[in-house]
Amino acid sequence: MTDSATPPRRNGGTPLGVRMDDVAELAQVSRATVSRVIKGYAPVSSKTQEKVNQAMRELGYVPNLIASGLAAKGSDLVGLLLRDPRVPAYGLLHSVIQNEVSKSGLELITVVPSSSEGVTDELDSLHRLLGLRVGGLLVSTGVIKDHDLEPFLDSVPVVSVGRLEDHPRITGVSYDEDVNGSILADKVVMAGHRSVAVVVPAWAVSTGENRRGVAMASHLRGRGIDVHQMDTDIFGTWTDRCDDIIRLVRDKQITAAMFPTDTRALAFMSLAQAAGLSIPKDVSITGCDGIAMGLEQIGLATVKLPVEEVAVRATAVMAELLRNSAPGPVHHERHAGVFIPGRTLEAPTPGR
Amino acid sequence: MTDSATPPRRNGGTPLGVRMDDVAELAQVSRATVSRVIKGYAPVSSKTQEKVNQAMRELGYVPNLIASGLAAKGSDLVGLLLRDPRVPAYGLLHSVIQNEVSKSGLELITVVPSSSEGVTDELDSLHRLLGLRVGGLLVSTGVIKDHDLEPFLDSVPVVSVGRLEDHPRITGVSYDEDVNGSILADKVVMAGHRSVAVVVPAWAVSTGENRRGVAMASHLRGRGIDVHQMDTDIFGTWTDRCDDIIRLVRDKQITAAMFPTDTRALAFMSLAQAAGLSIPKDVSITGCDGIAMGLEQIGLATVKLPVEEVAVRATAVMAELLRNSAPGPVHHERHAGVFIPGRTLEAPTPGR
């Protein structure tokens, strides 16, 4: 072995051009050994380890996850399919999941669908994640249906998070929309309202919002309230039916309006105020979500979703799935939120 | 060739177990041909195309992006490194970038650092994206420094978005923090304030917030205002120095407080109100950001960042970089925001 005959390194240049072979050569070990010290759990003498680490540092080596993913037939990457990053509840979910995943020694990559493109784009996003052959899949969008997930259940652990789930083979950690809806409906009834508009998005638009809305409406009806159910099946907008509600208020047909999300409630508030209505004098408002900062300043009556709780549990379940080869029983958790009182919900103004 | 001798398909099962070879076999073509119809830009007879598409559908084939990424030495994936999904401005940025990237025929994957872990974790996130050998890199966090990016500039197109950038080799599309800071400072001066607290996060905490804060402070000083500069170098919290500011208000040392973000401003408002102060009577407040929904309800005086504009431009620049092999000149765009008046900024109460 002649030290003088150093063959020219193939990539003089950039760190991303440095391969494991380059590291091996510099450290004077085999590629297998470099791989072992990177992975960390195979036996390597500490002397060798040091040599290799030194070489990696010197070359600025960034391991090619694409290549290792292929060779190892899988990776520690957990993929998150997230509905809409503009919505604060998803933003918080994203953040907490990242923290938890990282604590579990896994890595997270996130994919979001284009907004307002509907189900096609959501499926594209799903395939993007699957194409990357992630080790686990966290699905946080109700737009993707169980049906779309079914074909992949045997190949990759899937947990659906923050969305309705009752598929017998998909474990779910979600919000208890029935309870959330009931809590809000109760408060509206207790405030004295007897005629209420409820916005109910179609199942295809959002399973969660749909379920929440349905729960609110049916709970109200159960209490003998006159419900004006405002169905909407428009994808990607938060203001559909607001005009109709404003009209109902003007006609004194309702004294309160319930929205399945804070976002919709806030959007309505702006429109209503622009239309000259005052809240809660002309109409009481409730939302659902409770995550956005500064909500207490606005005083929106809402239910605060247990986002952290759901994120923590979902990640724990995923980590468990990834650890145990034995799948463990599929289960469905539902976590209820807590009511946040606010000045947008008052007793109806007498005389209306 | 005996049709009867169909060799057993290696993966009887799941779509993710189906390989290109399986498709090729079913369609009775070579693997190369399957690859060609998937990529779409190589000449394939439409008869063959149909056979292949049919076979893919039948098998539920999901192409392995990992393998193709390795073979093709690169992919159409654009990686986004995003600072903090809990902040509405980042959420919106994320969303718009996704839409734009998708319009350009590229795909986006996002990685976020764990919150409150500081620079180490941000670097981990950067390496995660680089390890995936993304085709382009969008960096939207001021925590990563130019220095950290430098080694990779030769291997992958990088554009920094929404963050200060003046590296001669990194093109940047960002907010004009100097102008934003000046606009706000001007309004505060014009409202009549003469003694003002300004929160200035350290450069290491956030380059953008730092620059904004410094701009506010120096602009105020230039107008002869008494500035109480509240430096903070705590990572991951939005309430540092709030106590001190409340004290200054109580001691009648200041009549206004300027925050580099809406989030900080809102957090302060809650604390101040809890401490019995009233806004703007006891102290006027300004933020910066202007993205969160319902802000108009709160009435926070702020600057609305041109997030959409920045996202669109950044993606356009990236698409350009990816298209042209010739790099084109590096440049730095800065986009200024617009002032949003609000009831948190009034003239100082006489007698204070």
Added chain:
DNA sequence: CTGAAAGCGCTTACAG
């Protein structure tokens, strides 16, 4: 328009 074959950068039995 189509196929055979080399090769992308790793991991992992297998054999020392």
Added chain:
DNA sequence: CTGAAAGCGCTTACAG
């Protein structure tokens, strides 16, 4: 504790 070699599932010249 370490190395030689096969193979992961694709792409892409190259040769028809």
